[in-house]
Amino acid sequence: MGFTRFFLFQLYCSWVFFIYSSHSLQSSQTQILHQLRKQLEYPNSLEIWNTTSAAIDLCFLSSLQVNISCQDNSVTEIRIHGDKVRQQSDLLRFKGYAIPNQTLSESFSMDSFFTTLGRLNSLRVLSLVSLGIWGSIPDKIHRLDSLEYLDLSSNFLFGSIPSGITRMVNLQTLVLDDNFFNGSLPNGLDSLSNLQILDLSLNKFDSQLPILPKNITTVSLNNNSFSSIIPLQYTSLDQIQRLDLSFNSLTGNPPSGLFSLKNISYLNLGFNNLSGLLPVDLICSNSIESVDISNNNMKGSLPSCLVTAKSSKYNRNCFSNGLDQKPESDCAETVERRRRRRSNGKKIGALVGIIGAVLVFVMGILWFGFGLISRVLGSRETSEKHLLQKSGEDNNSVSGFNTNVLSTARYISQVGKGSEEGVHSHRLFSLEELMEATNNFNDSTLMGDGSSYGKLYKGRLENGTKVVIRCFSVSKKYTMRNLKLRLDLLARLRHPHLVCFLGHCIDGSGRTESDDTEKVYLIYEYVSNGNYSSKLSDNGLETALKWPDRLAVLVGVAKAIHFLHTGVIPGFFNNRLKSNNILLNEHRMAKLSDYGFSIIADEIGKSEGKGDGVKSWQMKFLEDDIYSFGFILLESLVGPSVSGRREAFMSNEMASLGDLDNRKKIIDPVVLGSCSQESLTIAISITEKCINPGSITRPSFEDVLWNLQYAAQVQANADGEQRSEPLPR
Template sequence: MGCFYLFFSVIVSWALFLPSTHELQTSQSQVLTQLRKHLEFPSPLGVLENYTGDLCNLSSPAHLSISCQENSITELKVMGDRLFNVTEFNGFAIPNKTLSEKFSIDSFVTTLSRLPSLRVLSLVSLGIWGRLPDKIHRLSSLEVLDLSSNFIFGSIPPKISTMVKLHTLSLEVNYFNETVPDWLDSLSNLTILCLKNNQLKGQFPSSICRIKTLTDLALSHNELSGKLPDMSTLTSLHVLDLRENDLDSELPVLPKRLVTVLLSKNSFSGKIPVQFGDLSQLQHLDLSFNYLSGAPPSNLFSLPEISYLNLASNMLSGPFPNGLNCGGKLGFVDISNNKLAGDLPSCLGSTSDERVVELSGNCLANASQHQHDHSYCTKALARRKQSSVREIVVLVAVAIGALLVLVLSVLAVICLCRRYRSRKSEHNIFAKAVPDNSPNDLCSNIVTNARYISQAAKLETHGAPVCRLFSLEELRVATNDFDFSMFLGEGSMGKLYKGKLENGTSVAIRSLAISKKCSTNNLKVQLDSLSKLHHPHLVGLLGHCIDSSGQDDSGGKRLFLVYEYISSGNYRTYLSENYPEKVLKWSDRLAILIGVAKAVHFLHTGVIPGSFNNRLKTNNILLDEHRIPKLSDYGMSLITEEIEKPEAKGEGPKSRRKKDLEGDVYNFGFVLLESLVGPIVSGKGETFLLNEMASFGSQDGRRRIVDPVVLTTCSQESLSIVVSITKKCISPEVSSRPSFEDVLWNLQYAAQVQATADADQKSDATSVS
């Protein structure tokens, strides 16, 4: 009997100390199945179809993450592959990577609310569309809500204000087109607020300044206007990103713990506050392309942590203070295209590999870069003052005119109301005769928002400069008559020069010889099409000039293409061992590759007609000062076709388009390959690298061929994903090559895997320390 009790006690103890499996409740498994059906069976959730085990213990890839606690789902992350794509319908560009018309966001959120323990919800790039319903607040336990890169429009639901546990709210890259809510301070635990890349309007709500916990605030690439309030109360704020809005106040007082401040491409005016010089933790400040005036505060340049300072394209004027010093970490300064005069401080004038200084377009006395005469800056400032006076006079006149219009409008409204009452009964009869066959107003929403979606499909084209016609004389002045000092290089696509337009804008000018038989009208049509391609990762075509004076070597005409100038060189340079201080780690290479892949995917599917055969090479990928990639030479096949290449006999447009599309995939495969192994060695070329692909199959082979910088900064899983898609891209069998959409999805997947690995490594290092 004693042995029985002893055995029983051992069994009970063993059972008590068994690890908990947190087997998921059947009802919650059913919810996941229903969500998969709502989302029209996206590939990341395909694992649910035949899986019979416990989903809480699912060994999931990075694009699907499920976590549980006490038999309930607490975390659901899904990274989809429904990337931006548009189709033309009745003259409108409609996204066709959204879920179908059968999708109901209301029903979808209702199903989600059956996961009451959910703390983290991330549903990215799944094609979700419609107006986000108020019932999202039923997920009252949520701490993280991320619905980025979908097609959600309308307003941000007011009931989100009751979700007080939220510390991260990310709705970026959607189509929200109302005002920014003024109740955001109800979210007392909010640390990250990201609403960038929408179409939010109205003023910046002062209620945001009452969120004491906020560390990251991103509202860039919207349509916010008016005044920016005092932000010094945001004592925890580290990142402030308000780029590319219409804010037009003076710069506000900022909190002292800021690390990154991005306020470029607005209409801020007045002087830069002296208080900016007290931001002791500031590393990155961008105030470019505004209307700031006066002299910049001297202590701004000597901040202890400042590494990037961009004050370009403002109205800054006057001399620098005597004894201005630069901080030891200051690596990039851009004060170009202002009205600064006097002597240049020595710390900005001395040439050094450790500091890049852009200062052209001013009136500085001892500067080596292009400067205007002192009188130019004086006259420009005088014109500015006269313009301000005229603006005041115009505003007064407009106000008087508006008052008169208001009076007339009131009288007109009274008349219309009387006529409306007489027709009201007739209108009601007509309304009843029209059937409503739209479930949940889906069809009416699509029709109502067709123009709106069409505008969104242009990817930030609002405010973009129209492609203009340049005169040859303008280009001569810009390049100092095409002086050798402005010559950047020559290749199969003609000569390339750097230029400076009269307004101070730096440009790159390509010179091409064209045949006398070339149709100028057809060429202009193609150039007009190219000028309308606006994307964050494309070098913008600003304009062109066709010179018929017959001054090229062959006596024919010349075509000049004027592009925006990208300052930080090409991607190939950053892969070369010749510049070890520039070489990029793996996560940075992935970010650049993803940007380029987005641009090419846009060229293939985001415009009508698509642009193919886009000369994809590492030296055609340029990097700006933020290391954001921009693809150059895209669409040149359209130009060369008009200039010199008649259509091949027997080869129709469809077959040529297919060939060009496959060519882009193949060429991008070699961009991926160079990202893995470094620039292709001269003399070895493609054949050598194709033979070396077999080396990727083993660890020893990878160590032999892969760039050491990649090997020391990558996770093996992330590297394997990119190796796999690279092999497919450069497959000799055309039918085996992936679509560009697949390429982009795999790169995003690899980046997410790498980010997870980096976060784990950082967490482990913190734990050890």
């Protein structure tokens, strides 16, 4: 009997040891994580690691900013989102060196950092966003050969993308947007056969457009300085769904095959130097939902399939049958410029031929001299490329999230599969948790009732996290499976300027024979510093939002909306944009709330949609997001009182904003006292375009974002000049 007990005890100990060893993290892996934390100079995001010293906890300890996933005793996923949000002034200040309080310090070494990362042999997901990382990516990045997902957006990276990245054959997603890359792209990107998502937007690349992998689905190369023609190879990308080449310097005639790609749903070629004719019988793909070829030099007749497309922008071209085209004088100038360029090209070609003949003759006589010269020229070509160009015309931004964290629904599902091994940032809550968090939904925790669907409660979870809980009812008949799918898609939207959707709870315990409904609870992060509308009403000397602060809020929200429109397929529209749905955290960073409800509004409306409730969520056609955002811009200029007199303002006062004298009577005094006239004029111009009654003439959100960033940059320059002026004696 004693032997049996001893045997069972030994078996139990072996079982416990096996369970622990199969889930615990190797000590060497823990040391690497702490070394990375040290090299990142102890970011605030990783303060959560101070709460534990046990290795196993690092694999399961998670927050909104940090997630570490492990498998088989090794780290497989690192996601860290920092708080070093890029400022508009950084566009001019950053010259390739550390900036105090914005980048990591001068002692930071990219080479050492990637050497440490290379020791994580099982790492498949690496996301390091807004951490102030600066420098050039070393070629040794190829040592991370297990990586499937790489996101280094919204940092201070510059130079060229190393050729070693083309050896990372498992890579499926590459996101490097919102940096300062100003070199070239490596040859061989098309060899990355698994690559599906490529985002290099908001940089300074000035090379030719790259040849792309044939299975790629999402490409964002916008807001750079690419200056080549569009490769014909792009017309063979049968899997591509989203292609954004806007805001570059592309030339030539866009290949007509781009418009007929069988899976393309979003195509943006706007704001380039494209020219030539499109076939009158151009074929547009049945899957295409949005086409933008505006602000180019296209001429001839506008193809009928672009006119009838769901969302098509072709203004500011030279089409003979399109609305809002360039003046004939501008189009004629374009033709003349092209003729001169051809003439100059012939002359240059003849001159090059003569020079070539002379060089051949000289080589035959002085071959040894030529060898010396070629070595000198070669050394010049391989000189350092990391020095930054001046950014006077830069339109970089934080994409916030950047950058675009999610680009397509396919990408969302991939992230979902990867997250199942670690800790979900979005999770299911129990009703008991929510009742405890709100003291049984006590009236003292009620934040709102009647202004929108359901009630809003403020709560505190067991771990101390403050949350906001929205409660509403939905019909049980045929809708719950559909609703869960929609909530799952909404849950995976992540952007620095979106209020984070933490989880949900569906409770049907209160069902009766006469009440065929279920309660749904949506749990969001609590944003502590009030809403934008109330801040606009604050005229306190120290607390009022001055013009630069308002621009920062508007740029942040515009990035979030642009992400909702174009960062996910299908896009999220009708986002109930109002100034009181823009929340500010303790750092006055803007976060948009109540977004994405257009995809679940019809499900909610089936059970609660009495009267015109659904209409309040699904705006009328004219009141789209751009139109609504235009009135947020107007409130930022004039004050929140304008929201109650829209029609009167547009008919009586709107036209007066163009006059400097009348402007002083209308614009908020806080704005007038803190703005430059040039920055203000830019903002007024884009506001007028956004609230134009004709939806076809409204700008795209790329246009809105670019103009707001430009206004912020102009304002930052003016503020800098004012600070540098000598004090009067």
